[in-house]
Amino acid sequence: MFSAAVLFPAPAPLLRFLSLAGAARLRPPQPFPPPSSATRRAATADSGCRVLAMASSSSSAAGTPPPHRHINRLASEHSPYLLQHAHNPVDWYPWGEEAFKRARERDVPIFLSIGYSTCHWCHVMEVESFENEEVAKLLNDGFVSIKVDREERPDVDKVYMTYVQAMYGGGGWPLSVFLSPNLKPFMGGTYFPPDDKYGRPGFMTVLRKVRDAWETKKDMLEDGGSRAIEQISEALSTAAASRRLSEETLHSSLRNCYEELADSYDPEFGGFGSAPKFPRPVEIHLMLYWARKLEDIGKESEASKPENMASYTLRCMARGGIHDHVGGGFHRYSVDECWHVPHFEKMLYDQAQLANVYLDAFAITKDTFYSSMAQDILDYVRRDMTGPDGEIYSAEDADSAEYEGATRKREGAFYVWTSEEVDKTVGDVSDLFNDHYYVKDSGNCDLSRKSDPHNEFKGKNVLIEREDISSRASKMGMSVDEYAAILGTSRKKLFDARLTRPKPHLDDKVIVSWNGLAISSFARASKIINNEAIEAKFYFPVVGCNPSEYLEVAEKASAFIRTHLYDEHSHRLTHSFRNGPSKAPGFLDDYAFLIAGLLDLYEFGGAIKWLKWAVDLQATQDELFLDAIGGGYFNTPGEDPSVLLRVKEDYDGSEPSGNSVSAINLIRLSSMFSNGRSDDYHKKAEHLMAVFESRLREQSVAVPLMCCAADMLAVSSRKQVVIVGNKASPEFNGMVSTVYSSYDPNRRVIQIDPSKEEEMEFWQEGNLSIAAMARNSLLHQTTVAHVCENFVCRAPVTSLQALYTLLNKTPTGA
Template identity: 75%
Template sequence: MALARATVSLIPPHAWLRLRPFSIPRRLPLSSSSPPRSLLAARVVAMAGSSTAAAHRHTNRLASEHSPYLLQHAHNPVDWYPWGDEAFDQARKRDVPIFLSIGYSTCHWCHVMEVESFENEEIAKMLNEWFVSIKVDREERPDVDKVYMTYVQALYGGGGWPLSVFLSTNLKPLMGGTYFPPDDKYGRPGFKTVLRRVKEAWDTKQEMLEKGGSFAIEQLSEALSATASSHRLSDELAQNSLKSCVKQLGNSYDPKFGGFGSAPKFPRPVEVYLMLYASKKLMETGRESEANNAMQMVCHTLQCMARGGIHDHVGGGFHRYSVDECWHVPHFEKMLYDQGQLANVYLDTFAIKRDTFYSSVARDILDYLKRDMIGESGEIYSAEDADSAEYEGSPRKKEGAFYVWTSKEIEEILGDYATLFKDHYYVKSSGNCDLSSMSDPHNEFKGKNVLIERKDISSMASKLGMSVDEYSQILGLCRQKLFNARSRRPRPHLDDKVIVSWNGLAISSFARASKILKAEVKETKFYFPVVGYNPSTYLEVAEKAAFFIKSRLYDKPARRLQRSFRNGPSKAPGFLDDYAFLISGLLDLYECGGGTDWLSWAIDLQATQDELFLDGEGGGYFNTPGEDPSVLLRVKEDHDGAEPSGNSVSAMNLIRLSSMVAGARSENYRSTAEHLLAVFESRLKDQSMAVPLMCSAADMLSVPSRKQVVLVGDKTSAEFNDMATAVFASYDPNRTVIQIDTSNTEDMEFWESQNQNIFQMAKSSPVDKLAVAHVCQNFVCSPPVSSPDALSTLLDKTYVATSSA
């Protein structure tokens, strides 16, 4: 969401009701003046146990839902409804306001508010008598979440989950906030106080409240209804937005610990993507010093993240964010959308630097997903919780319990190697969460250690007179032993919901890894938790995940997606992000060796996306189909945050598709992308740092001619695979790869119908060669080459841009 547009002058008549909530935006760590997490976690007493006990006394409508988050509340004494007509009708019938609570299953503060308030009989009675209470999983219904999060952010300048909003019977917001404690404390209103005040206001000033809610929605709708003043950005603005974003990110760069901005530090892969894109462009235009500076920021950031505690050194993958500036103590939740994007930027950096440090981290992420996050049918799950029980049968859950270690535990598990391991990962008997005042302000991890590498492997190995290989092997064996010991601990809750958009991000990284990792030297060694799979294995994972979505979440006759799957498809339709992210993943899947059926499906999905979400007159895509009257706002999302925006990804998809097909369809893709970017002209000009991926797309569109690499031959041959490896061994975001097997009828029929030039190129390729490559750019195609070395030489030729960077 564009906060610049959302932060409107929103002063409705009911402004006096604006009660400031406890602000826990995006699950950020508490300040030293806030109650420590340990006190609140103590109240999250046996969420499993207390819920089981409550099940004998209370069961509400959520028991019949599929969402893990809704099921967590199925035995609250609160008479919860899922979002839908039954709840709305009941509110109108009783003439009472709606209390809407939005969260997700791995949200720490959502758990806290459940135990403190929604398990509280007194509060439940107030909710049941005075309100109709609705519970929403934000990951299942991002459209509903977007409406009321936008309202809360506009009113208070920030938001987060749990999101708590009071609505009129016509679903207009009356008052909102995030987390509320049950009672007044710390100078802030408790949830009981809020309930009483809203009840009193409804009884005495209902008409004014309803007018205020309508006024708020009208203002937000007007503020968010962006349209393009023209149908195309100027090339100058497109290129200047890229420059501006690079400059702003550079100004916010942390030279000591890497990353852009200060603590708490969230991985934001779109920032890294932009810096890699800009670095290549600067290098191509002879600005080597600036290119190297951008590249250095990326490398330092990715190294610090991988060596920090935000990285799960024992099991692989990355946690959600670090509470401190040094990437050390994380919020221990793991999200699928982070893993897919991070794997991709580590893969890109490997393709540029050819340093297996980066390829090993990419493998680490993908191997974690493959080991722990993939179902029997290839579906990729959503998230793992931050909280877990400290030991089997414990009545208490605590954040990070699954991941932290005492020095004594490590000594008992590792024996003779304990000292080496402890020195390497900064393990201390007193605990190691002391690198920053922000790491553990309430001493919740006293005596506990979050593994972090403070010195590089080569210097540590040299200190002990070992080779790097010998030292790395010992560390890998130690991590394996700790992994086995950790596996006996109670695991964090797994959200096994399958979300289309997040699977699209993961499909992209698995597909790209299958080709990019083939550039690793053959003698590369891998150490646990990296498995060392043949890269082709990752392509199989990508295809299996894509097939799951196509078979379980796609209505082929209607050409429509559903949002998510758990014990069956969700009731929610696919949203813009689902289409855009999946299309992006399918394009990567095709380019990296998948069949034309994936590309054909991407084209079909793009047609449906245009039908459901495209603003044909104003330009750009809405985030929702606009078919559900209960969703009061249609937003054109542009902010590239922890997840990229659907519009940014769509712009790139359209550019890529336009370089694959020909004729009117190609021109339509390009003009749609131009119109889309024009919608966000002021954002690109004035707030480029908020939209790094869109800046990259805008610059991509200004490139006169996208490079096409057409590989023709026998896809099953070693020669063809060697040529494909040569293509993906280099980093080039302005490149389209097309693979055609002339003996495959589907391939030839597809290209004959979609792009006659490519079809003729394939048809006229030498028949005595198992693989040939055609490289086309600036409207000229090179003579075909038939060896990987010749292809690499051709691709390495510096492209001189026609306009300055």
């Protein structure tokens, strides 16, 4: 289970790594599964230390903490993760020149610890080691210790995670790396238990041996670290790509990725692969995209297979315990194959991406099950993860105190139930509720041997629906609405009861990239979900709202970023915010994900200011990250000498890669503008994907979103719907909603009000065809829609039915 490193690693993993073409060949690092009972007891035993107490007020759920015996430099930081360690006896430094200089002056190695505030195993290592006075003395006497929040400094995390993966074949958090004072790593690992056990060295043994090795073999360690970084840098460097991507790769990568995913599909429980099961929304996105592609080329019978895989997976996830049935939203992953027992952490990037694929499924099927799930997620984010000024927070922890005043925290304590608690809370309908959610006196974590191998949840229940509502309602002789209403009322009672429990720690850090993902999902929901769907049969935790409220959430989040994390003069972003902007600059993902969100905010909401900002941000992204010669985008600006590696990411994992999102952004922009600007965007997208041609060809399953981008690039015609009129009118909004009543990922929507001088000037400069359409539409004195390919348009239409017919005509072509 543990990934502790050996002290003097053999070179074989590094050699294998160096034979690969890039960093993204490596499996991405994963968090650890829930710990065993023994580890839990060790992590939470009363050893005279603070037990998982959080430094910020939002994280304290176990009463008033005792006075702090220690304070270190992290107390002046803003990151919740760093603040959690501000009262360790370890003399922590934040990442920066002060720490580097101190290591050089003392001529001692650096111990670098990287994690994040909602990381369970980071908490475990803190309690076991960083709050231990003996461990702290070893660190303080022999090392300069640096603590890094991986969410605040993903650039630093990437360097040393890549090193650990290359040297030891795996990675995860907490990440533990030993560096020379010149920041070159010479040994690393992940979680280390405090003492020797199971034939593995404990953390104190590791510290002593590293200190001794530094004193006797310093030159060897420094040389080895320098060589490792040089070799990794060479392996990660991308040769200049040819200017043209092969037609075969463009046309084959989408199918290849689909076929490989289909081979790993789980027909019993949905999803791709086996336990533990992580939501990877880009896989669902590809399946739905491929289904639409097959329909467009007249192969409707084949399209049902990928569509069914995607929709069944979404249903299984929604019914599983990975979905918070009481409060809404999704947990990080399930430890078993049936989506039942989760790692209870909730991440914003999961919520945003899952909401989007549920919205897509609804647009395709018109089944309100999927739109209700999108609302379930978005209403949770609005309620529990959104700040007073519209900022959207990062995560909620998996661990929490079991009761007020408890001195320890447990994984999932906030979310699990005894059958007695359910009976008492739900009342007369508890039998119906218990049958539906598989609640048992003995606990229900018994569906798989992997669900609870150490009996951590004995007597506890993680709510799961083993049958859908319609089947259960039929067996009970009830209507679906009546049955669903009983469940909804019961969930509301449990929700209210749950509010009396200590809440998990909220990481209220605002990350630009993750907010960009959320902006996209809220903007899209504002038009894809309609009022009829909301009123149909949605019950708590879906609270129901006017879709325009979702648009307001997206706009407020965007405005917060522009106000607090964007410099109007330099046009640059800052990566994150908590009690003020962070020191870290914006990274590729921040620009790419925010641009994608702003493009959706314009296409679904219509305000030209968001499109203008997206265009400006794309120009800044090109300036800071684009490899104009080699093609593609680096993940960092390359301006910080303490960051030793500058790489081009391509892996579409739990988050999509910045290069995949950028490719789609460029294609979208090329479909909106004309002449030179369109060609420039298109060429950059083409050159970007040429960099990753071998990846698309040989390992397409690693880059599902980039495969979709490749297909978008291969499509010869660019589809646009230009809607002209008064944007505040019901007719205009009806036209926009009609466009989004069907699923088409290759369609661009341009909204323009010819009475607005700002908009007319923008399009006059960016696309004369659109400006001309707007002027000509004034003759109609009503809202007009133009359905176009490459801005060659059919006759304009003024009725919703005519527009719907044009958009949903039988597809032709190859």
